[in-house]
Amino acid sequence: MSAGFSPERILIEAGAEDLPMTRRILARLPGVPVETLRALGPWIRQTARDADAARAAKNWLVISRYPGTFLKKCPGTQGFVCCNYWVINAATGCPLDCTYCILQGYLENNPMIRVFANTDTLFSELERAFAAARGRRFRVGTGELTDSLALDGLTDLSRELVPFFARHTNAQLELKTKTDQVGNLLDLAHQGRTVIGWSVNPPPVIASDEQGTAPLARRLRAAERCQSAGYPVSFHFDPMVLEHGWEGAYREVVRQIFETVPATSIAWISLGGLRFAPELKPIMRRRFPESRLVCGELVPCPDRKLRYLRTLRVPAYRRMLRWIRALGPQVPVYLCMESRDVWEAVYQGPPSELQNLEGLFG
Amino acid sequence: MSNGAGKECNGSVAAFEQIPLERIDRGQARFAFAFPREPDEALIASVKELGLVVPVALQGPCAGRYRIVCGHRRIAASEAAGLREVPARPVDRNLPEHTLFLLNVLENAALRPANDMERALALHRLVSDFKADDTVVFSGMGRLGLEPSQKILARYTRLVRLSPALQRYIVSHGISIRVSTRLAGLPLEDQAALSSLLTAVSLGGNALRELLDLAEEIALRDGIGLRRIFSESPLAAIIGDTRRTVTQKRERVKQHLTEMRYPILTARRDEILALLKKGCAVPGVSLTPPPYLEGRELRLAFSFQSVAELREKLVRLEGASLRVELEKALALLAMEEEA
Numbered sequence: 001m002s003a004g005f006s007p008e009r010i011l012i013e014a015g016a017e018d019l020p021m022t023r024r025i026l027a028r029l030p031g032v033p034v035e036t037l038r039a040l041g042p043w044i045r046q047t048a049r050d051a052d053a054a055r056a057a058k059n060w061l062v063i064s065r066y067p068g069t070f071l072k073k074c075p076g077t078q079g080f081v082c083c084n085y086w087v088i089n090a091a092t093g094c095p096l097d098c099t100y101c102i103l104q105g106y107l108e109n110n111p112m113i114r115v116f117a118n119t120d121t122l123f124s125e126l127e128r129a130f131a132a133a134r135g136r137r138f139r140v141g142t143g144e145l146t147d148s149l150a151l152d153g154l155t156d157l158s159r160e161l162v163p164f165f166a167r168h169t170n171a172q173l174e175l176k177t178k179t180d181q182v183g184n185l186l187d188l189a190h191q192g193r194t195v196i197g198w199s200v201n202p203p204p205v206i207a208s209d210e211q212g213t214a215p216l217a218r219r220l221r222a223a224e225r226c227q228s229a230g231y232p233v234s235f236h237f238d239p240m241v242l243e244h245g246w247e248g249a250y251r252e253v254v255r256q257i258f259e260t261v262p263a264t265s266i267a268w269i270s271l272g273g274l275r276f277a278p279e280l281k282p283i284m285r286r287r288f289p290e291s292r293l294v295c296g297e298l299v300p301c302p303d304r305k306l307r308y309l310r311t312l313r314v315p316a317y318r319r320m321l322r323w324i325r326a327l328g329p330q331v332p333v334y335l336c337m338e339s340r341d342v343w344e345a346v347y348q349g350p351p352s353e354l355q356n357l358e359g360l361f362g
Numbered sequence: 363m364s365n366g367a368g369k370e371c372n373g374s375v376a377a378f379e380q381i382p383l384e385r386i387d388r389g390q391a392r393f394a395f396a397f398p399r400e401p402d403e404a405l406i407a408s409v410k411e412l413g414l415v416v417p418v419a420l421q422g423p424c425a426g427r428y429r430i431v432c433g434h435r436r437i438a439a440s441e442a443a444g445l446r447e448v449p450a451r452p453v454d455r456n457l458p459e460h461t462l463f464l465l466n467v468l469e470n471a472a473l474r475p476a477n478d479m480e481r482a483l484a485l486h487r488l489v490s491d492f493k494a495d496d497t498v499v500f501s502g503m504g505r506l507g508l509e510p511s512q513k514i515l516a517r518y519t520r521l522v523r524l525s526p527a528l529q530r531y532i533v534s535h536g537i538s539i540r541v542s543t544r545l546a547g548l549p550l551e552d553q554a555a556l557s558s559l560l561t562a563v564s565l566g567g568n569a570l571r572e573l574l575d576l577a578e579e580i581a582l583r584d585g586i587g588l589r590r591i592f593s594e595s596p597l598a599a600i601i602g603d604t605r606r607t608v609t610q611k612r613e614r615v616k617q618h619l620t621e622m623r624y625p626i627l628t629a630r631r632d633e634i635l636a637l638l639k640k641g642c643a644v645p646g647v648s649l650t651p652p653p654y655l656e657g658r659e660l661r662l663a664f665s666f667q668s669v670a671e672l673r674e675k676l677v678r679l680e681g682a683s684l685r686v687e688l689e690k691a692l693a694l695l696a697m698e699e700e701a
Contacts, residue, residue, distance in 0.1 A: 049511050285578075295583035297624050299654035310656055311630050314697045341658050345697045 004153035004181060005095040007061035007113070010034045011043070016063050021117035025063060025154050040064070044109060053111040054287060057103070058095055066090075066116035070125050074144065077303040077337045081351060087144040090122060090157055091115045094146045096178055099209040099288045100239055103145065105280050113146075115155055123164055130168050140165075143176035143197075150179050158184045166191035174234060178213035180222035186229045195267045196226040197234035200257070202249035205241050209291055216253065220260045227261045237320060238272035238336055242296060242312050247319065254323045263328030271320050272336035274298070275307045302339070310342065317346045332357050378417060381450045383441055386420065386428045392459070393466045394434040395487060397479040397533060401439035409436070409443040416473065417449040419465065424455070431462050432469045460492035464502055471505045477533045478542060481506045482521035489519065520546045527557040535564070541571050548588065555589035562601035563612045576619040591622075630655060634691045641687030644678045651695060658695040 010032050016022050017036065026034065037043055040062065047056055066089075074085035093113035094103060103110075116122075130138060142148045142161070152158050158175060165173040166189055175185075176197040185196065198219045201209075206216055214222070223233045235257055237250065257266075274293065276284075281294055298306040307313065317335060324333050334357055335343060343350055351357045391399070408415075418433025430437060431453045440448050453462065467484055470476060476484070488494045488502050500510035508514055517539060523546045524532070532542045545553065565573060577591050591597065600606070600614045621628045631651065638649045638660070647664040662679075666672040682688060 049509075049513070281575075292582060295579050297626050299624070299627065299656065301654075301656050307656075309627055309630075309654065310697065311626060339657075345658075 005061075005113075005151055007032060008059040009061070011060065011062045011112070012036050013040055013062060013064040014038050015065050016117050019063075019065070019117040019119075021115070021119055021155055021157075022063050024156060025061075025115070025117075028154055037062075044111065047111045048107075048109070053107040054104075056111040057093060057107050057113070058097060060112045062112045062114040063117050064114055065118040066121070070116075070122045071129050071140070074141075077305065079302050080337050080339050081335070081343055083334060083336070083351070084139065086138055086140040088122065088126075088140055088142050089116075089145050090119070090142055091151055091155075092145040095150050096147055096213050097211040098178075098213070099211075099284055099291045099293050100274060100276055100280075102276065102280065104283045104287065105277065107283075113151070115151060119157065119160060123160070126164065126168075126171075130171050134170055136170060138171040139174065140171060141174040141176055141197075143174075147177050147179060148175035148197075149177040149181045149184075152181055152184050156184060159188065162188045162190050162194045165193045168193070176234075176236065178210060178219065180214040180218040182222045182226055185226060185231070190229075190231060192230065192232060195232045195234050196223070197236060198223055199236045199238060200253055201237070201239075201241065202246075202253055204249065209241070209288070209293055216256070220256060223257075224260050227265045231265075232267035233261055233265055234267045234269065236270045236272070236336070238270055239274035240271065240316060240320075241274055241293065242308050242316055243292065246316070250320060251323050254320070254327065258327040263331055266328060266331045268332040268334060269324055270334050270336045271317050272338070273308045273313045273316065275301075275305045275337060277304065278306055281306070303337075305337075310345075313338075314342055314345045317342070321346065378449060378451050380447045381420060381428060382447045383437065383445065385423065385426060386430060386437060386448075388430070388437060388441065390429060391434060392429065393431050393463050395463075395466070395480055395484040396435050396470070397477060397483060398530060399434070399438075401435040401442065405435065405439040406442045409439045409445065414440050414445065414448050417451050419453050419469065420450045421453045421455050421462070432466045460488060460494040460498055463488060463492055464498065464505070467502055467505050471507070476506050478518070478537075478539055479521060479524075479529050479533050481508060482518045485515060486519045486522045489515075517543050523547075525550060525553045525557060528553055528560075531557070531560055535566055535570075537570060538567050541567055541574070544571075544574055552588040552592075555592035559592045559597070559601055559615070562608070563615055564608055565612065569612070569616075573616070573619065576616075576623045580619070580622050591619075627654065630694070634694055637687040637691040637694075641685040641691065642679070642682040644675060644682055647675060647679065651691075655695065658692070658697075660692065660695070 006029065010026070010029065012022060012034065014036065047053065070088050070090065072087055072089070074082070074087050076082040076085075091114060092103075093110060094101070095113060142157075149158065161173055161175075162185065165171055171193065173194040174197050175194065176199065178199050182196065185194075188194075200216060200219060203216050206213060223235075227233050237253070240246070240250065274296065278300065284291065284294055297309050297312065299309055301307050308316075317338075321333055324331060334351060335346065340350060347354055414436055416433075416436065418436050419431040420428040421431050422428040428450070433448075433450075437448060453465065457465075463484075470480075484502060484506060485499065488499050494502070499515065503510040503515065508518070520543050521529070521532075521539075524542070528545055531537065532545070537545075545556070548556065560570070577588050580586075580591055581588050597615060597618060600618060601611055603611065606614065634651050634655070638651075642649050644664075647662065650661045650663075652659060652661075664675055666675060
């Protein structure tokens, strides 16, 4: 089992001192220096100026109250097909360190891992949102700005979220992770309304570009444990790294997935090629100078993100779809942040017209 | 008019006096950091016309010789202008050396803004030569117009790793500190190869950054050094081609590196363009695929000045629409699967 996160320092923003989650985190981290901050802004500015922001961002934990709205529509990307996902940002920052992570673009302003401990506000908000739209189906994830389970050993947030979603018939939770930290989940009454998802890649990509994450074998073992506990599971080939020889490596991952869990337990699989904002490239090159991720034929797309050429992405998606359908013909497979053109080329139609995707894209 | 002759090492001096150039140690540069070191023609001309208006600062005399604290370039300009003596103010010989150096930094800051190499050299000297502590270094950074921080200090002191040729280049072309720092991280052999290229094509900041991006990514992908990319054919042939202008060379270098960096895109785009050229050879009509082939539509553009001209072009376009090459180009863009 991969080690849980243990910060070097804890900073508690004023107003978050007496929250249950705060007390829980502190109880689990005896001996870690704790400091209370009246305001975060000056501390962020000083850290960005004087400290190694990248190191702070992986090792310093800030506990705060979130002042805004927790539940938001996934921002997606302009002009591309959207799957109507919702996100809860109960934490920002991540102890894992992937070469392609978008969080690197915000290090100067957010040199920390930040947990929002006012979960009473979170659940009140979710209660109101789900009640106000009973005819709508909410598919909600917590992994937009962090890994859904990397901090769970400290926060136990899953032990509140999973039972909450179990009580709501118009909402489904997805906890998406690159870890194998599923211990908190196995005894929860989830009612099948929580999907545990794993981002997956071939082992060489994980070793070179997903530092601090669980190896593929451990992720799949964790998926097996969750599936045995009755959870639907999902897999996300995102980002796909289309380097020379990618076909054999990815086909093997597909095979291992279907060897590990029955196809009927797979809620969905998503495919997404490597993509990032151009501003991220110099950061990636500076922080990971040996990584070859930036060497692919990545070109600007209409939403400004850099992606592999269409002539590389489309055949890759087609092959992945064939391999997955050969082993799990009923498993919904969708593309993440792709254009209508690419959907047409891969599926010969938009997602809303595809039978087993209408639930995701409708 | 006093020249300070005969004064002892610990003698008092007047506030401001004329000192013969021959008594000044012009070769020593203990407190110098100006870059380039040589005075420019404008300074020499000004001294010729007006004399030296701003006095230099000298320490001494010691054994009859003066050491320059402030004004190395002014003294060199005075010598070039044919002056035999210069106005100078004395500097207390008991001041620590890092203070004397800061005095020079301060005086230069009052006269003109420092360029990035001067900032780099000044900070490097404060840290390495004068072993100044953080307080002194940060004070110097403030005088040089920099925010005092370890990060910025590290960024600037890195520039001393640049080859002399690239040091001159970044100053003469106003290259940003970010790009300059990247150049300073290159091995010296790569810097030398890049210098030769830049001499031929003379790139500004953004163009240089783009060139570095392309070249470094090619180098990382292919496991080769930058010097191989810059110094081997066909780039070597492009920059050595005396028939091309600098602008043409610049364009050609960029095109070549882009083709090296994106071989699949280049091949596919060339294939589509060749089909379009064959399939739609209508004068004055352009058919272009989307940028980076991200999309399946072709763009058609033409102009006309009369209805007759419009009709003629439309007739010819209708003929072109029946050509198999056009269908093939569209099929490539649509990524139709082969049966």
